[in-house]
Amino acid sequence: MIKLYDSAFSPFARKVRMTLEYKGLNYEAVDGLLKANHAALKAVNGRVEVPSLVDDGIVIVNSADIVAYLDYRYPAKRVCPDDPAARVHARAWERVADTFVDPILVNISYWKWAERLHSGGEWTNSMIHASWPSCARSASRKTPPNPCTNFPVICGRS
Numbered sequence: 001m002i003k004l005y006d007s008a009f010s011p012f013a014r015k016v017r018m019t020l021e022y023k024g025l026n027y028e029a030v031d032g033l034l035k036a037n038h039a040a041l042k043a044v045n046g047r048v049e050v051p052s053l054v055d056d057g058i059v060i061v062n063s064a065d066i067v068a069y070l071d072y073r074y075p076a077k078r079v080c081p082d083d084p085a086a087r088v089h090a091r092a093w094e095r096v097a098d099t100f101v102d103p104i105l106v107n108i109s110y111w112k113w114a115e116r117l118h119s120g121g122e123w124t125n126s127m128i129h130a131s132w133p134s135c136a137r138s139a140s141r142k143t144p145p146n147p148c149t150n151f152p153v154i155c156g157r158s
């Protein structure tokens with residue numbers, strides 16, 4: 001059975017969870033950031049980061065690599081398009097989400113809720129401004145029809 005070192009607070013782990021669920025794969029999720037699971041996670045990933053995935057003795061770390069592995073190993077219901085141009089487009093969106101969109105969402109949701117100092121406000125505004133050129137570039141790229149348009153969240157279409 002696939003084992004996912006997960007965390008409800010991690011947007012990277014959420015990306016992997018969404019991929020597993022979209023593909024209908026059975027998996028066991030453990031909260032990798034719980035103190036009780038620290039040693040187990042460290043044994044598979046020296047950086048002690050989620051998401052980390054173990055499948056049939058293979059350890060994969062880093063969300064983009066995990067998604068790419070799952071698409072290759074379980075090709076039914078692919079999340080990344082086969083067409084080369086569409087693939088480049090999808091990866092560009094993934095990078096924008098990983099570097100800008102998710103940190104902004106985390107900052108204005110979890111940390112705001114947890115009343116962390118510096119959440120929301122200036123930091124969020126500066127991130128939104130910094131991310132704008134990348135978002136605009138990704139949105140304006142011409143891309144061929146995408147085979148997974150029926151999965152709006154991953155492909156960014158509705």
Ligand SMILES: N[C@@H](CCC(=O)N[C@@H](CS)C(=O)NCC(=O)O)C(=O)O
Pocket residue numbers: 007009010011012013033048049050051061062063064098
């Ligand atoms: N580039 C990595 C980033 C993973 C990452 O930053 N994970 C964070 C949670 S979002 C983590 O595990 N941090 C360890 C900690 O908080 O102790 C990926 O895409 O998977």
